[in-house]
Amino acid sequence: MSKVYQNATVALEGVLFDGMTIMAGGFGLCGIPENLIVALRDSGTKNITAISNNAGIDDFGLGVLLQTRQIKKMVSSYVGENKEFERQYLAEELELEFNPQGTLAERIRAGGAGIPGFYTKTGVGTLVAEGKEQKDFDGETYILETCLKADVSLVKAWKADKEGNLVFRKTARNFNPMMATAGAVTVVEVEELVEIGELDPDQIHTPGIFVQRIIVSKDLEKRIEQLTTRQKNKEGN
Amino acid sequence: MAWTREEMAHRAAQELENGYYVNLGIGIPTLVANFIPEGIDVTLQSENGMLGMGPFPYEGEADPDLINAGKQTITELNRTSYFSSADSFAMIRGGHIDLSILGAMQVSQQGDLANWMIPGKMVKGMGGAMDLVAGVKKVVVIMDHNARDGSAKFLRECSLPLTGVKVVDMIISDVGVFLIKDEGATLIELAPDVTIEEVKVKTEANFKIDKHLLA
Numbered sequence: 108m109s110k111v112y113q114n115a116t117v118a119l120e121g122v123l124f125d126g127m128t129i130m131a132g133g134f135g136l137c138g139i140p141e142n143l144i145v146a147l148r149d150s151g152t153k154n155i156t157a158i159s160n161n162a163g164i165d166d167f168g169l170g171v172l173l174q175t176r177q178i179k180k181m182v183s184s185y186v187g188e189n190k191e192f193e194r195q196y197l198a199e200e201l202e203l204e205f206n207p208q209g210t211l212a213e214r215i216r217a218g219g220a221g222i223p224g225f226y227t228k229t230g231v232g233t234l235v236a237e238g239k240e241q242k243d244f245d246g247e248t249y250i251l252e253t254c255l256k257a258d259v260s261l262v263k264a265w266k267a268d269k270e271g272n273l274v275f276r277k278t279a280r281n282f283n284p285m286m287a288t289a290g291a292v293t294v295v296e297v298e299e300l301v302e303i304g305e306l307d308p309d310q311i312h313t314p315g316i317f318v319q320r321i322i323v324s325k326d327l328e329k330r331i332e333q334l335t336t337r338q339k340n341k342e343g344n
Numbered sequence: 345m346a347w348t349r350e351e352m353a354h355r356a357a358q359e360l361e362n363g364y365y366v367n368l369g370i371g372i373p374t375l376v377a378n379f380i381p382e383g384i385d386v387t388l389q390s391e392n393g394m395l396g397m398g399p400f401p402y403e404g405e406a407d408p409d410l411i412n413a414g415k416q417t418i419t420e421l422n423r424t425s426y427f428s429s430a431d432s433f434a435m436i437r438g439g440h441i442d443l444s445i446l447g448a449m450q451v452s453q454q455g456d457l458a459n460w461m462i463p464g465k466m467v468k469g470m471g472g473a474m475d476l477v478a479g480v481k482k483v484v485v486i487m488d489h490n491a492r493d494g495s496a497k498f499l500r501e502c503s504l505p506l507t508g509v510k511v512v513d514m515i516i517s518d519v520g521v522f523l524i525k526d527e528g529a530t531l532i533e534l535a536p537d538v539t540i541e542e543v544k545v546k547t548e549a550n551f552k553i554d555k556h557l558l559a
Contacts, residue, residue, distance in 0.1 A: 134392040134429070135415040137408065160429070187468030188415070196467055203467070208391065209433025209475030216430040229437060229478040232509030234461075235470075265409075277426055278393050279409040284428045312428075329408035332415040336403045 110271050110321050115146035115296065118320045122259050122292045123152045126179075130215065130257040130286040131159040131169055135188065136330050138279030139168050140263040140296045142322065147261070148172055158182040158255055160211060160282055162189045167330055173201070182255070184208035188332065207235060210252055212285060217254035219288025219317070224253045260290025263324075264313070267297040268304070271318030272311045280312065287317040294320040298327065346518040347535040352486050354379040355533075356445050356516050359484055360386050367391060367436065367476055369446030370414040372486045376445055387423065389441055391472040393432050396424035413472065436472065437479035444480035446473060448487045448512075450502040453549035455512040455524040457485065458504035470507060477508035489517035489546055496548040498522070498529075519543050522551060530554055 112118035129147070133139030144163075147155075148171050155178050162181055163170035172178050173191050180202035186192045195201040206214065207229045217225055226249035230236050240251040262283045265276035273295060275283060287293045300323050347355065353375035360366065360376075364386045368374050377399075380386060388397040390412040397412060398419035406417035435441055450458040457477055460470035477483050491497055498515060515522040520543060521533035529551040531543060540553060 134413075135411065137392070137411045137415070183469060185469035185471035193467055197464070205469050207470050207474035208429065208472040209437050209479075212429035212433050227437065227478075229475045231478070232456075233474065233506045235474065275426075277407065277409040277420070278390070278411055280426055280428055281393050282429045285430050331406060331408050331417060332411070333417065334406055335400045335416040335418075336406060337400045339402050 109269070110319060111269055111300065112320050112322050114325065115142040115322055116149065118294050118322045119143065119146050119150060119259075122294070123147070123150050124258075125152060126154045127152065127258040128156040128158065128256075130255075130260040130290060131157060132262045132281065132283035132286050133159065133161065133168065134278065134281040135161055135332050136163065136168050138263050138275070138281050138283055139163070140261040141327055142296050142324050143261040143294055144169060144171060148175055148177065151177070153177055154179040156180045156182070158215070158257060160184050160208060162186045162192045164188050164332070165191045167328075180204065182206060182211070184211050205235070210235070212282060214252055214255040215282065215285040215289045218256040219285060222254055224251050226251055255289060257286070257290045258292070260286040260293040262287045262293055262295040264295055264297045266299045266301060266306065267295060267318070267321050268301050268306050268315070269321070270303050271295065271315030271321055272306055273297070273313035273318065274306060274310060275312050284313050287313045292319050293317055294322070296322050296324045298324055345535065345537050348518075350375060351535070352516050352518060355521065356484055356486050357381060359443060359482075359514070360384050361442070362386075364442040365389055365395070365435075365440065366443045366445070367441050367480065369444070369473070371447045373445040373447060374414060389432070389435060390418075391429075391432050391436060391476070393427050393429055394420075394424065395427070395435070396421045398424070433472070433475050436475050439479055439481060441480045443482045443484065444476045445484045445486060446476065448485045448497065450497050450499055450504050451485055451487070451512050451515055452499050452502045453524070453529045453551065455510045456502050457507045457512050458502040459507050461505045463505065473507050477511035482513050483511050484514045484516060485512050486516045489519045496546060498547050498549045500549055519546060528552060531557065
């Protein structure tokens, strides 16, 4: 059975339902599954719990699902770039669970790896530790964090072969590899799809076993949040 | 005269040692990269998944797939490696990073840090800060010594939600430098023309004064 689908809309058919939990890869707007987010918006799926490091910006990334009020709850580490998010949260229209970024990454990794929970020293003595089991190891206190899984993971990779083996590019990798492992169904959009055998097996970041559906991105915008440059004539470090 | 942002960053750069792996926070800490002392070779880690962070790209050469944790476009070096967020925080939480330099809203005299939330007002999130202060070997805070309304930020106890408990090793503010150890805080340096009396007025925390400043 082929894992390759015609477009994002077709790739999400039959896996979406109201009240579902999704994961979406990306750090800021870098490495986000642009086509799949738009297709999820157009599907009209409601009451979504979205697990993603950030919430996009007002009109791009996961921000588009906030504008349409399709998200009920976010699990994120940082949402400072999205004013609509802050407004909805302060007006108590949106639930929010803040996770430290490393705890979020590890919870997702654990979810995909069959590990129900783990102890970490991150957040001990803070709001993050409230209501969580504490345990001392070698005289230091740790808190118990549970794993995260998703009904559907939306992942962005650079290249895939038709088996679903994935290669990521530069810092667009971020949360994508763990999310690919933690979705009951993982849908990936890629910039380039190649034949089986064309990727070097030693250079594959995510093996195809974690990937159920693949599309090739169309009209990727790859918006930059903070364009920072230096001038060539002012040589410096 | 109190230190400027650049002077604080310059002072923080004196904490860098040869061979260090360093994570720089957003804001003034990012400026530290401009003041790395000659002959000191450090590798900058960016928690979104990069070790060996290079300078900003030349105009027209920015790559949307290559950003730092502040979402700024950057470049790679020949020593650069990329990895997932899970691997990135294995480096951070696992104690492999030597130094973290970050900003603060409040610091307590025992080294508690608050820098991620103002209840009812600001909801941005902690990002990687809680993991950084929990796992990195040495934590240096760069901050304005007082808030815009003049209130003290170096306190007996933080009033804002904490990022970490007893995690700050050093504060570099516009008035000087404090070391924080188990036995308490000590003022060890003053910015030019700043007096001990002035620091006392601007600070709520209890602190000792290093002998050489009294001489």
